[in-house]
Amino acid sequence: MNTASTAGVVATVAGAPYVAAKHAVIGMTKAAAAQYGDRGIRVNSLVVGSTRTELIDGALEAHPHLQDVFVSRQIQKRMAAPEEVAHAALWLSSPRASFVTGAAMAVDGGRTAV
Numbered sequence: 001m002n003t004a005s006t007a008g009v010v011a012t013v014a015g016a017p018y019v020a021a022k023h024a025v026i027g028m029t030k031a032a033a034a035q036y037g038d039r040g041i042r043v044n045s046l047v048v049g050s051t052r053t054e055l056i057d058g059a060l061e062a063h064p065h066l067q068d069v070f071v072s073r074q075i076q077k078r079m080a081a082p083e084e085v086a087h088a089a090l091w092l093s094s095p096r097a098s099f100v101t102g103a104a105m106a107v108d109g110g111r112t113a114v
Contacts, residue, residue, distance in 0.1 A: 001043075001044055001045070001046065001089060001092060001093060002025050002026075002028065002029045002043070002044070002045035002046070003025070003045065003046050003048060004022045004025040004026050004029075004045045004046065004047050004048070004104065005022050005047065005048050005049075006047055006048070006049050006073075006106075006108050006111045006112050007019045007022040007023075008022030008023050008025055008026045008045075008047055008104065009026070009047055009104065009106070009112045010111070010112055025045055026045055026047070026104045029043050029044060029045040029102065029103075029104065030102045030104075033101040033102030034102065037101055037102075042097070042098075042100065042101040043101060043102065044092045044097075044100060044101060044102070044103045044104075044105060045103070045104050045105070046085065046088060046089060046092070046104075046105055046107055047104050047105060047106040047107065047108055047112060048080070048085055048107055048108065049073065049074055049079075049080060049106075049107065049108030049109050049111045049112075050070035050071070050073060050074065050079045050080065050108075050109070050111075051079060051080040051081070051082055051084075051085055052079050052080065052081055052082065053082060056070070056079070073109075073111050074108065074109030074110055074111055075109060075110025075111070075113060075114065076109040076110055077109075078109065079109070080107065080108075080109060084107065085107050088105060088107040092105060
C-alpha cells in the first residue's frame with residue numbers, strides 16, 4: 001500500500017516537484033501491481049485529501065486561515081479524520097478487496113471528483 005495525495009491526480013499550486021512526486025507514487029503503484037500481480041501480490045495507493053493530523057493541526061494553529069483553504073477543496077466541506085483514511089487502508093489490505101490491484105483509491109472528500 002502506497003500513500004499519494006490528491007496532488008497525484010490533480011494539479012495544485014503546491015509546486016511542480018510535489019505534484020510530480022505524487023504522480024510518481026501512483027505510477028509506481030500501477031507498475032508494481034502489473035509486475036507482481038501474477039504472484040498474488042496486490043499493490044494499491046490511497047489518494048488522500050486534507051486530513052486532520054498533528055502536522056495539519058500545527059499548521060492551523062500558526063495559520064488559522066488555512067482551515068478555509070483545506071475545507072474549500074472538498075465537496076464535503078470538511079477535512080477527513082485520520083480514522084476515515086485508516087478504514088480505507090484496512091479495506092484495501094483486506095481479503096474483501098482481493099480483486100483490487102493497481103488502484104489509486106481516492107479518500108479525499110470529493111476533491112478529485114471535480
